[in-house]
Amino acid sequence: MSEFLLEVKNLKKYFDTPKGKLHAVDDVSFSIKEGKTLGLVGESGCGKSTAGRVILRLLEATNGEIFYKGKNIRELKKNKMRELRKEMQIIFQDPFSSLDPRMTVSEIIEEPIKLNKIINDKEKRFERVLELMDLVGLSRRLMNTYPHELDGGRRQRIGIARALSLDTKFIVCDEPVSALDVSIQAQILNLMKELQQKLGLTYIFITHDLSVVNHFSDDIAVMYLGKLIEKAPAEELFSNPIHPYTKALLSAIPRPTLDRKVDKIILKGEITSPINPKDNCRFANRCNYVQDICKQTEPEFKEISPGHFSACHVFSDHLSGEFE
Ligand SMILES: Nc1ncnc2c1ncn2[C@@H]1O[C@H](COP(=O)(O)OP(=O)(O)OP(=O)(O)O)[C@@H](O)[C@H]1O
Ligand code: SF4
Ligand SMILES: [Mg+2]
Numbered sequence: 627m628s629e630f631l632l633e634v635k636n637l638k639k640y641f642d643t644p645k646g647k648l649h650a651v652d653d654v655s656f657s658i659k660e661g662k663t664l665g666l667v668g669e670s671g672c673g674k675s676t677a678g679r680v681i682l683r684l685l686e687a688t689n690g691e692i693f694y695k696g697k698n699i700r701e702l703k704k705n706k707m708r709e710l711r712k713e714m715q716i717i718f719q720d721p722f723s724s725l726d727p728r729m730t731v732s733e734i735i736e737e738p739i740k741l742n743k744i745i746n747d748k749e750k751r752f753e754r755v756l757e758l759m760d761l762v763g764l765s766r767r768l769m770n771t772y773p774h775e776l777d778g779g780r781r782q783r784i785g786i787a788r789a790l791s792l793d794t795k796f797i798v799c800d801e802p803v804s805a806l807d808v809s810i811q812a813q814i815l816n817l818m819k820e821l822q823q824k825l826g827l828t829y830i831f832i833t834h835d836l837s838v839v840n841h842f843s844d845d846i847a848v849m850y851l852g853k854l855i856e857k858a859p860a861e862e863l864f865s866n867p868i869h870p871y872t873k874a875l876l877s878a879i880p881r882p883t884l885d886r887k888v889d890k891i892i893l894k895g896e897i898t899s900p901i902n903p904k905d906n907c908r909f910a911n912r913c914n915y916v917q918d919i920c921k922q923t924e925p926e927f928k929e930i931s932p933g934h935f936s937a938c939h940v941f942s943d944h945l946s947g948e949f950e
Contacts, residue, residue: 651677652853
């Protein structure tokens with residue numbers, strides 16, 4: 627049995643567009659141990675949500691393998707996949723759009739339990755709904771209210787309760803706090819951390835904001851135009867970033883605790899199109915360190931020190947091999 631709950635190998639998702647193939651996720655590989663969090667970061671349009679949806683098979687991959695508990699789930703038939711969905715869930719950025727406005731809080735949380743025939747007895751099902759409301763810190767007096775009567779934090783708690791209502795082990799959290807006020811963000815992040823410890827959950831935590839995943843993730847993977855460009859344990863990524871794009875992302879975070887002043891790196895140049903991209907470094911147009919080789923060949927995503935991977939001709943190539 628693999629030591630990983632999830633292993634993604636050479637995952638690709640291309641969309642057909644009138645202008646050609648859009649490489650939303652392009653040869654991405656990573657793995658996550660049970661009970662751990664992988665933060666998946668990168669700017670808008672880099673393919674984070676597509677990767678999350680493809681892993682859950684809400685979208686079919688173009689190519690690659692997705693191993694969950696050692697089984698390639700891309701080979702599973704519909705009914706087996708339906709069974710597995712009880713373990714694999716998603717939480718969205720805007721819970722409002724995913725919550726039926728005509729249903730009350732308790733009906734919304736009850737729905738997946740009813741549809742999946744987890745608990746058939748009505749009273750017992752109601753007990754479970756109350757238990758879930760307690761678990762996510764939603765007061766029981768809110769059970770007959772409607773989503774529009776609640777604030778964003780409480781709505782996200784409903785989204786989390788729904789995601790936990792089945793036999794949940796793994797959750798793709800797609801920007802779950804991005805739409806919330808900063809003070810509420812912290813409450814929801816704390817709740818998610820608590821639930822992870824209590825229930826042994828495994829998360830992929832998607833965000834465009836590196837500062838959100840700093841204390842939350844075990845590992846952080848940085849995406850750029852469909853590619854993973856760096857991945858490392860969270861602390862290592864923050865203290866020793868290798869890739870120029872990661873450095874630029876980090877420089878944009880205000881960090882008052884650091885005595886060393888980090889100048890914000892402003893990225894210039896046009897973003898490369900994800901449609902029919904060339905086999906070169908996709909960051910080359912915006913990189914301050916670009917060399918001829920960067921425009922000709924794609925840098926390999928390789929391990930530079932134990933657990934620290936990066937794809938850069940200039941900064942990874944001369945470092946790799948040192949720890950062997
Ligand atoms: N159904 C689709 N058809 C065509 N292109 C798509 C489709 N879904 C996503 N894309 C494209 O795939 C790329 C990746 O999109 P995706 O939504 O995964 O990015 P993201 O990193 O989640 O961005 P954001 O931070 O804005 O949510 C984008 O160029 C997007 O336009
Ligand atoms: S491979 Fe070249 S262009 Fe790409 S990030 Fe590294 S230095 Fe910059
Ligand atoms: Mg997204």
